[in-house]
Amino acid sequence: MNKNISDLNIAFFGSPQIAVCVLDTLKENGIIPSLIITQPDKPAGRKLKLTPPEAKVWAEKKNVSVFQPETLKDKNVIQAITDEGPWDIFIVVAYGKIIPRAVLGIPKHGTLNVHPSLLPKLRGASPLQSAILEENETGVSIMLVDEKMDHGPILAQEKTPIENWPPKASELEKMAGVQGGKMLAEIIPKWVTDNIKPQEQDHSAVTFTQKITKQDGLIDLDDDPEKNFRKIQAFDIWPRTYFFTERNGKKIRVIITNAEFTDGKLIIKKVIPEGKKETDYNIFVKS
Numbered sequence: 392m393n394k395n396i397s398d399l400n401i402a403f404f405g406s407p408q409i410a411v412c413v414l415d416t417l418k419e420n421g422i423i424p425s426l427i428i429t430q431p432d433k434p435a436g437r438k439l440k441l442t443p444p445e446a447k448v449w450a451e452k453k454n455v456s457v458f459q460p461e462t463l464k465d466k467n468v469i470q471a472i473t474d475e476g477p478w479d480i481f482i483v484v485a486y487g488k489i490i491p492r493a494v495l496g497i498p499k500h501g502t503l504n505v506h507p508s509l510l511p512k513l514r515g516a517s518p519l520q521s522a523i524l525e526e527n528e529t530g531v532s533i534m535l536v537d538e539k540m541d542h543g544p545i546l547a548q549e550k551t552p553i554e555n556w557p558p559k560a561s562e563l564e565k566m567a568g569v570q571g572g573k574m575l576a577e578i579i580p581k582w583v584t585d586n587i588k589p590q591e592q593d594h595s596a597v598t599f600t601q602k603i604t605k606q607d608g609l610i611d612l613d614d615d616p617e618k619n620f621r622k623i624q625a626f627d628i629w630p631r632t633y634f635f636t637e638r639n640g641k642k643i644r645v646i647i648t649n650a651e652f653t654d655g656k657l658i659i660k661k662v663i664p665e666g667k668k669e670t671d672y673n674i675f676v677k678s
Contacts, residue, residue, distance in 0.1 A: 396580050400477065402426040402498070405484040406444040408561075409519075412568020413484045413505055413575065414449055420576035424455060426475055430487055431459045462488070469493050479583065482575065483536060484568075492538050500583050502536040505571035507563075509548060510534060511592045514541035515600035519564055523557040523625035531571045533578055535589050544589030546582060547574050557620075559627045605630040610647075616657035623650045638664070645675070 403414065403424035410429075417423070427450035435442040450457045456475075460468040469491075478498035483490065484505045495502045508518035510532040515521075522529035530550040537543040551566055558566075581587045608630035610619045623632045633646045648669055649661035659672040 397421045397423075399479040399579070399583065400425050401480050401482060402428055402472070402475070402478055403446075403482045403484070404428045404486040404490065405446045405482075406430045406487050407485050407564075408445050409505075409507065409564045409568040409571075410446045410484040410486075411449045412565050413482075413572040414446065416569050416572025417576060418453070420572070422576055422579065423453070424482070426456045426458060426472075428458045428460070428463075428472070428486070431461060463494050464489070464491050469497075473497055480579065481536075484571065490536070495536055495538070503546065503575070503578075503582070504534050504536045504541070504543070505568075505575065506532045506534060506541055507551075507567035507571065508532065509550065510541060510545060511594060511597040513598055513600050516602045517600040519560050519567065520603055520625040521600040523560060523563065524621050527556055528553070529563070529567075531567050531574060533571070533574050534592075542592065542594075544591050546587050546589055547578050549574060557624045559624050561628050564628070603630065608632045610634055612657075616655060617652060620650060620652035620657050623647050647672075 399422070401422065401424040403426070405413065405427070406429050414424070427446055429444045429446040432441045432443045434440065447457050447459065458472070462468065472494060476497065480500045481495070481498045481502040482505070483502060490502070506518065507529065508514070508522060509530040513521050513529070518529070528550060530548060532545055533547045534541070534545050535543040549570065551563070551570055553563070553566070578587060603626070608622070608626045610622055610632050612619070612634055626632050631646050631648070633644050635642055635644055637643070643665040645665065646663040647659055648663055651658045651660060661669055662672050662675050663669045664675055
C-alpha cells in the first residue's frame with residue numbers, strides 16, 4: 392500500500408450497516424475518514440425512539456467527526472463541507488440522499504461509490520434484495536460518481552463468492568461491505584496516483600431496482616415456493632416476509648423469520664405471530 396495513504400483527507404458518506412462494514416474494513420487497512428456525513432437521526436421501533444444511523448454510531452466510537460445535514464443542496468452545507476478540506480477523495484456507500492454536483496466536485500480526486508451489484512445491472516436503491524429476488528449471482532462495483540444514478544465509469548468490479556444461493560440480505564450486506572472495503576483499500580492508492588483507467592459502463596445493458604415497501608413483504612403461501620423463499624431471504628432485514636391467517640376468529644399477521652427451500656418445497660422453520668414471540672412454525676400451526 393502507498394505509504395502516504397493514511398494521510399489522505401477523506402470524507403465518507405454513508406448510513407446503514409453496509410457502510411459500517413466498509414468503514415471497518417478500511418480501518419483494518421489503515422484508512423480512516425476524517426469526517427462521516429450521514430443522515431439525521433430518525434424515529435424507529437414501536438416507540439418511535441430517535442435513533443442514529445449506524446454510521447454515526449461507528450464514527451462516535453472511533454472519535455471521527457460526524458455531520459448530519461437534512462440536505463446537501465443547501466449552500467451553507469456545501470460551504471461547511473468545503474471548509475473542512477482540502478479534501479482528497481469522497482467515498483459514498485448507501486448514503487440515501489442525493490449528492491449534487493457542487494459536492495461531488497469538491498475533492499481533488501473525485502467521489503467514489505461502493506455499489507453492491509455487477510453494474511450496469513441493478514442500479515438503484517435495492518441492489519442486494521433485487522439480486523436475491525431476480526439473479527443467481529451478484530458482486531461489488533467501485534465507480535466514479537457522476538450526476539446520474541449509478542451511471543459513472545467503473546474503477547473495479549468483482550463477483551461476490553457465495554456457496555449457497557440465495558443468501559439472506561443481512562448476510563449479503565456484510566459480505567458486500569467487507570468486499571467493497573477491501574476493493575477500496577486496494578484501489579484508492581492507485582486511483583490517487585493515476586494508475587487506474589475508468590471504464591465506461593455498458594449503458595445498453597442497464598437494469599434498475601425499485602424502492603422496497605412494507606407491502607412487498609406480503610406472500611401467498613400457495614404461490615411458487617422458490618419465489619416465496621427468495622422473498623423470505625431478500626426481506627429478512629426489512630420489511631420481513633409475512634402472511635395473514637385467522638386465529639380465534641381474528642385475522643393476524645405472521646412474520647416468517649427462517650425457512651429452507653429443499654427439493655422444490657418451501658419449508659418454514661420459524662415465525663413470529665402477531666403479538667407473540669418467535670416460535671417454531673410447526674408449533675404455531677398446531678396451536
